Amino acid sequence: MDFSTLLQLDLTNRSVFLRLDLNVPLIDGVIQDDTRIRAALPTIQYILERTHKLVIASHLGRPKGVVTSAYSLEPIGRRLSELLHRDVLLVHDYAEEPIDSLLSQLGKNQLILLENLRFHPEETAGSEPFAKNLMKGIHLYVNDAFGTLHRAHSSIYEAALEVPRENRAIGFLIEKEIAALSQLTTDVRRPYTLIMGGSKVEDKIGVMLHLLEHCNRLLIGGAMAYTFLEIQGFPIGNSFVEREKRALCQSILDMAQARKVEICLPIDHVCGKSLDPETPHQVVDGIAIPAGWMGLDIGPKTIRLFESYIINSSTVFWNGPMGVFEWPTFAKGSLKVAEAVGRCMGFTVVGGGDSVSAVNQAHMAARIRHVSTGGGASLAYLEGSPLPGLRVLEKRADHGG
Numbered sequence: 001m002d003f004s005t006l007l008q009l010d011l012t013n014r015s016v017f018l019r020l021d022l023n024v025p026l027i028d029g030v031i032q033d034d035t036r037i038r039a040a041l042p043t044i045q046y047i048l049e050r051t052h053k054l055v056i057a058s059h060l061g062r063p064k065g066v067v068t069s070a071y072s073l074e075p076i077g078r079r080l081s082e083l084l085h086r087d088v089l090l091v092h093d094y095a096e097e098p099i100d101s102l103l104s105q106l107g108k109n110q111l112i113l114l115e116n117l118r119f120h121p122e123e124t125a126g127s128e129p130f131a132k133n134l135m136k137g138i139h140l141y142v143n144d145a146f147g148t149l150h151r152a153h154s155s156i157y158e159a160a161l162e163v164p165r166e167n168r169a170i171g172f173l174i175e176k177e178i179a180a181l182s183q184l185t186t187d188v189r190r191p192y193t194l195i196m197g198g199s200k201v202e203d204k205i206g207v208m209l210h211l212l213e214h215c216n217r218l219l220i221g222g223a224m225a226y227t228f229l230e231i232q233g234f235p236i237g238n239s240f241v242e243r244e245k246r247a248l249c250q251s252i253l254d255m256a257q258a259r260k261v262e263i264c265l266p267i268d269h270v271c272g273k274s275l276d277p278e279t280p281h282q283v284v285d286g287i288a289i290p291a292g293w294m295g296l297d298i299g300p301k302t303i304r305l306f307e308s309y310i311i312n313s314s315t316v317f318w319n320g321p322m323g324v325f326e327w328p329t330f331a332k333g334s335l336k337v338a339e340a341v342g343r344c345m346g347f348t349v350v351g352g353g354d355s356v357s358a359v360n361q362a363h364m365a366a367r368i369r370h371v372s373t374g375g376g377a378s379l380a381y382l383e384g385s386p387l388p389g390l391r392v393l394e395k396r397a398d399h400g401g
């Protein structure tokens with residue numbers, strides 16, 4: 001796949017629509033973490049050095065098509081204004097009144113921020129008329145919202161179609177994501193360890209199947225490990241299990257065997273009596289879990305085993321926590337895996353909200369080669385699914401538009 005990048009666009013005095021992911025955590029209108037805003041600055045600044053006619057658009061939360069003050073982009077506009085030393089004009093009624101006239105009167109020290117795209121049901125419905133309004137008077141379309149590329153929303157897909165293909169480009173963040181993620185499937189360096197955790201086998205099955213073609217070892221932790229252990233005949237007590245996903249798990253085991261990929265499942269566990277942060281707990285030494293207990297984290301022997309594999313890898317991809325890491329009693333497995341990935345000298349990539357937060361808690365983010373910002377989008381990219389937001393930005397297309 002080949003995309004125009006920002007560097008290939010002639011931005012001089014042209015009007016630009018920039019789709020960003022400014023979906024930051026907010027409590028009572030106060031930004032709790034502005035990482036996403038700061039991460040967007042290089043793309044914004046690059047554009048502003050060449051043209052002041054900039055329209056920024058983003059979603060925030062899930063207001064489900066209803067104007068909801070808690071999901072207003074106002075605090076984000078204020079933060080952007082502080083960081084960029086520019087006036088940020090928050091525009092509300094762009095769905096009815098296209099912004100082209102505003103754009104023509106825009107001062108040199110001003111930029112336009114559209115109020116939350118998801119206040120309009122047309123956005124998630126992928127509406128074409130909505131996109132036409134967004135793009136009225138716009139010459140260039142730039143997308144730097146990696147986390148939303150798997151959604152065919154109006155601002156992601158239809159809006160790009162409003163300008164000729166040569167006027168569309170990816171921003172710096174997407175460029176970085178693609179460069180890192182594509183290294184997990186092309187010219188990979190071995191040993192290559194894939195670490196999968198979390199609870200939903202279904203969300204990760206596509207990635208496992210796809211990456212099994214490239215990796216040497218698959219380490220499985222988290223709740224999903226128990227479905228794998230159960231189909232191998234081990235007692236799993238009351239552990240979380242997805243019985244209807246047994247066939248999918250079996251297909252992973254079969255494919256791993258066919259491709260000579262080593263599968264590592266937990267060999268001991270930290271167990272609790274129930275899914276409760278205060279539950280009585282114990283380390284269960286051995287694969288089998290006694291009746292009445294549930295596995296809620298990988299145990300110390302599994303941690304050591306996983307660490308030894310991870311540290312000696314030349315390529316690592318990790319998605320999904322090793323246990324209920326939100327509760328301190330069951331967080332150790334995920335934090336130790338985060339540390340091991342941080343200590344690994346190979347090419348390391350972590351994707352997915354929970355694994356990324358484990359990496360941050362373990363203060364390892366700076367030591368990991370790439371921390372992906374888009375959970376669902378990075379999984380979709382790695383399983384080889386077409387991402388509508390990317391396809392529409394390809395230089396040459398095999399589809400309409």
Ligand code: AMP
Pocket residue numbers: 197198199200201203221222223224240295296297320321322323324325326352354
């Ligand atoms: P996912 O969204 O599929 O990546 O799953 C993440 C969730 O899985 C987190 O909220 C974890 O608390 C949960 N989880 C991880 N390990 C276990 C486990 N052994 N039992 C129950 N839930 C778990």
